[in-house]
Amino acid sequence: MYPVWQLPVAGSALVIAFIASFHILPSHLATSAFWFNVYVENKSYKENKPELLEFIKKYVLVILIFSFVFGSLSGVGIWYAITVSNPKGISAVIHNYVWGWASEWVFFIIEILAIYIYYYTLGKVDKKTHLTIGLIYAIGAWISMVIITGIIAFMLSPGQWLKTGGFFDGFFNPTYLPQLLMRTSHIFAIAGLYAIVVAGTLKNREVKSFIIKKASLWGMAGSVLAALFFKWYLWSLPNTAEELYKMNVLIPDIIPHVVAAAFIVLFVWFIVVWIRPQWARLIPGILAIFILFAGVFSAESIRERIRKPYVIDHYLYSNQIISNDMPSKNIKSNIGDIDREGILHYSYFVPEGLKTINNTNMLQAGEIIAQIECSACHTLESNGWLRPLPSMVEKAGLISVDTAQALIGFLNAFPFMPQFAGTVREKEALATYLVSLYPPGSKAAYAPELQRRSVSADHIKIVKLHR
Numbered sequence: 001m002y003p004v005w006q007l008p009v010a011g012s013a014l015v016i017a018f019i020a021s022f023h024i025l026p027s028h029l030a031t032s033a034f035w036f037n038v039y040v041e042n043k044s045y046k047e048n049k050p051e052l053l054e055f056i057k058k059y060v061l062v063i064l065i066f067s068f069v070f071g072s073l074s075g076v077g078i079w080y081a082i083t084v085s086n087p088k089g090i091s092a093v094i095h096n097y098v099w100g101w102a103s104e105w106v107f108f109i110i111e112i113l114a115i116y117i118y119y120y121t122l123g124k125v126d127k128k129t130h131l132t133i134g135l136i137y138a139i140g141a142w143i144s145m146v147i148i149t150g151i152i153a154f155m156l157s158p159g160q161w162l163k164t165g166g167f168f169d170g171f172f173n174p175t176y177l178p179q180l181l182m183r184t185s186h187i188f189a190i191a192g193l194y195a196i197v198v199a200g201t202l203k204n205r206e207v208k209s210f211i212i213k214k215a216s217l218w219g220m221a222g223s224v225l226a227a228l229f230f231k232w233y234l235w236s237l238p239n240t241a242e243e244l245y246k247m248n249v250l251i252p253d254i255i256p257h258v259v260a261a262a263f264i265v266l267f268v269w270f271i272v273v274w275i276r277p278q279w280a281r282l283i284p285g286i287l288a289i290f291i292l293f294a295g296v297f298s299a300e301s302i303r304e305r306i307r308k309p310y311v312i313d314h315y316l317y318s319n320q321i322i323s324n325d326m327p328s329k330n331i332k333s334n335i336g337d338i339d340r341e342g343i344l345h346y347s348y349f350v351p352e353g354l355k356t357i358n359n360t361n362m363l364q365a366g367e368i369i370a371q372i373e374c375s376a377c378h379t380l381e382s383n384g385w386l387r388p389l390p391s392m393v394e395k396a397g398l399i400s401v402d403t404a405q406a407l408i409g410f411l412n413a414f415p416f417m418p419q420f421a422g423t424v425r426e427k428e429a430l431a432t433y434l435v436s437l438y439p440p441g442s443k444a445a446y447a448p449e450l451q452r453r454s455v456s457a458d459h460i461k462i463v464k465l466h467r
């Protein structure tokens with residue numbers, strides 16, 4: 001978000017990715033663990049094994065500290081980071097789903113109350129009441145996931161909402177059910193994985209092996225179901241997202257490989273500890289959580305990548321420009337206005353001297369245009385972490401394009417980048433800036449004599465599909 005929050009080198013998108021990915025670890029534990037707790041507590045009463053409660057006490061304490069301290073901190077961190085880096089995106093999501101978030105917070109409060117009551121009343125109230133408190137937590141946490149998944153899936157595949165603007169049309173969107181079922185199965189596996197780590201630290205060998213044997217079965221069943229629903233999720237993707245999924249520019253092969261490898265390693269780990277519960281020590285357990293993290297991080301990053309160039313598919317680009325008209329809400333695409341007025345006039349905070357382009361401020365104006373329209377996905381520095389523009393420009397061979405118009409046309413042909421919005425002068429300024437990013441020594445000018453790089457037939461096909 002120029003110029004409110006700009007993060008040289010790292011790029012704001014990566015900050016969100018880091019905070020949100022860390023958040024996965026405590027939040028998934030918080031949504032999953034109580035199903036396992038209630039299951040174990042019930043067993044302990046039914047089979048008259050009070051010693052199992054020793055595990056529950058420990059497990060709940062881990063959830064309280066890890067999920068409720070670090071989970072809350074990172075959860076609030078996500079809100080801060082997305083608000084400063086993409087205020088229009090967050091505004092769009094809040095305007096449509098304010099009641100969604102509000103009800104999610106109600107369930108979140110239920111969760112917080114329930115976990116404290118559960119922890120402090122263990123062994124002090126009658127068994128049935130205590131189990132009910134555990135169940136209230138488990139269901140409350142799951143419902144908060146039911147709601148959040150709707151909103152996340154809405155951003156990827158808003159479905160009928162694009163026509164009607166209706167709350168439930170966007171909520172029950174084409175990828176909602178597969179995502180919900182995938183996440184629901186997966187949290188059972190995650191509950192098992194964390195339970196194995198906690199049980200590994202118990203002294204009582206019998207309790208330890210009882211818990212680990214059950215938890216590993218949960219792990220195996222949850223993983224297999226999640227993998228099946230993941231397949232369904234891929235099938236349910238809108239055409240455009242599916243095309244993007246197949247493009248290995250956008251999703252390097254390594255990413256699905258990490259997801260598959262994490263699945264296999266964890267599955268083997270569940271089998272190993274199921275056979276030999278005594279092997280479930282703390283260190284391998286924590287390593288397993290790191291592997292889980294790598295897998296989940298990669299899977300979530302697939303969603304973020306295939307949503308490109310949008311924050312909300314076919315409605316809002318990552319760079320906060322509204323891409324399509326939405327008559328049902330009386331919203332017009334920003335592109336026409338920006339093409340007429342110019343992005344430098346249209347954006348707030350652009351210094352007066354740069355609003356009108358002349359021969360002396362061309363380069364500077366070009367840089368600001370790149371800040372506004374490109375920096376959501378590219379860092380401008382050559383040592384940047386997030387798709388640094390200088391190496392992108394070099395990779396694309398942009399100097400071989402002979403006019404600014406052609407250069408921007410070339411960029412517009414990529415389905416994963418927003419359509420450039422701005423005046424002809426602004427295109428020239430951006431082109432001048434991009435060409436200036438060439439490493440010293442190269443021909444920093446439009447060079448028609450060099451062989452032109454044309455847009456491939458494949459790109460054109462995908463672009464047609466996309467717009």
Ligand code: HEC
Binds near residue numbers: 309310
């Ligand atoms: C929505 C995110 C997004 C935005 C905004 C965006 N890009 Fe990109 N851009 C990408 C992605 C993703 C790639 C592919 C990355 C790769 O090849 O590793 C890419 C690749 C490129 C490339 C290399 C193309 C090639 O030949 O492979 C150039 C040049 C580029 N972008 C320039 C720009 C410019 C200039 C802007 C601003 C006008 C911009 N991008 C805005 C996401 C974006």
